[in-house]
Amino acid sequence: MPSTPTNADPLLRVRDLTVDFRLPGGMMRAVDRVSFDVSPGEIVGIVGESGSGKSQILFSLMGLLARNGVVSGSAVFQGQDLLALAPAALDRVRGVTLSMIFQDPMTSLNPYLRVGDQLAEGLRVHRGMARREAQAAAVAMLDRVRIPDAARRARQYPHEFSGGMRQRVMIAMALLVRPALLLADEPTTALDVTIQAQVLDLISDLAREAGTAVILVTHDLGVVARLCDRVIVLYGGRIMEAGPAEPVFDTPAHPYARGLLAATPRLTDALTPRLGTIPGTPRSGGAMLPGCPFAPRCTVRIAACERVQPAFTPVGPDHAAACHLTGAAP
């Protein structure tokens, strides 16, 4: 069953998304039958540690999987299955209604083109604007994302911008194109907290003003709390828990979600002698376990956890967890 109830009319409907990598030693499963919906204008956070498969979900939607990657399942976006689209058809979607930003903005900026020209290019190609009109719109948008002295900055190259400014340029690009869905892969991880706060504000503005839906992939529960309407907790390629942000943070149902929250201290928490931890290390590669991928690290596991994959069990409105103990004693 999908982790979230069926939406009347989701913008994106992902079902049983599975990503395998062909490796010299055999197949490695990175994402295992992941299902979720994204509504128009909604900000969904996918949170997980390294090896959880969180970035691979975005890469597979964007058609950017490494060449040894094999994807199955479906991802219906505005009536088209992204996973089944031919490259040319995918190109017509990418950059127009589907955009992606990365942890390192230099990945997506052309170092040889002036920033203003790069911003204007999208408008000229996809909207057919004249050069001067597109340039003016680009400068106005740089000003909108609070790049100081925007007209002069538009004539500069990406290397002349700080990391925070580059990420704001990427968001300016998204604001210009107004995609229906923005995929954001750790967009603020490389930034200082005060700059991160600016970028998170801009992503929120983008969702509100342009009606853009966002899938935000991050390891930072604080970033999810600030920005996301809904959260999906991923571990070992599978969804452990999913639901609206408040109930997931207030009453996490899965032991992994509880462990992650305990390991993330808040400034307002009473101090404890030691931080809460999850024993062991995150799963990295290897064969899929028959049971719950978190079982080897779980402090409350029972015999069934190692053998049987737990089903998604509702724990509240639109809130579900995949744990054998869900519904049992709290």
Next chain:
Amino acid sequence: MTPPLIEVQSLCVGYRVPGTGLLGRPRILPIVHDVSFRLEPGRTLGIVGESGCGKSTLGRALLRLNEPTAGQVLWMGEDMAAMPAETLRRRRAEFQIIFQDPVAALDPRMTLGRIVSRPLATFEPGLKRAELRRRAVEALALVGLSADFADRYPHELSGGQAQRVGIARAIIGRPKLIVCDEPVSALDVSIQAQVVNLLMDLQERLGLALIFISHNLSIVRHISHDVMVMCLGRVMETAPRDAFYAAPRHPYSQALMQAVPEPDPRREKGRLGQALQGELPSVANPPAGCVFASRCPRAEAVCHSARPPLRGDGTRSVACHFA
């Protein structure tokens, strides 16, 4: 009265940069300005700040991995600059460092046993192989790694395990101080907590003092006894941990606390749209006044023209015209 473990007096650190223009002479670009503090044995000083604030440069200068341009570092009352090279070399057993990228800090061609015991070749030359191994296994056990890790190689480690090995190497010479330079920022959330707890355990067991350099205010709160906030190479505020977190006095400290996203959706949604505006000044071209003035919501004319001195009462100091 015994002197503190380490006492830093008006320390300045800079890097030599090429001059500008054809005839420009190389000059010193100042990075850290006029930093003073004392640290007692077994205590932790947290140093907080954003990138470019000079916190890592300061940490390295304390261990004389960078040369200070002015000021003094006294190690148990002794001026480190005046120490003969041989004395300094042997004393290095007493102050160690661990780094942000734990894997890059380990030589990929050496077994972990050799990596961990390597400092002993300098500090206690002449130890037999069997003794080196015994000490390495003992240090690995202290950081929670079993003896068989001594025969493994760095590429077999996860990030958290690699940081444990870095800590084992730091403690093998029985140091009194470890400078921890962003030791958990590269690690997964669940592993960060493990490493922080390990450092706190080792502090208790071995009586270590720690200088914990981090941009993560929540983790600094957890591990530190005292906190120092830096911005663009200057100390903005120093305070005992509880006093600082109960009521940070510098507007920059307050802004940092506001900016940190916490796992609390109700509180966080109210913080959207509150981000500081304005740009960071550049290190190469610092402002005449307060380094935070360009972004400070409370800045007045004086903040742009005059740099506020660090003023305080001995336990708590703030560098702000209005604090």
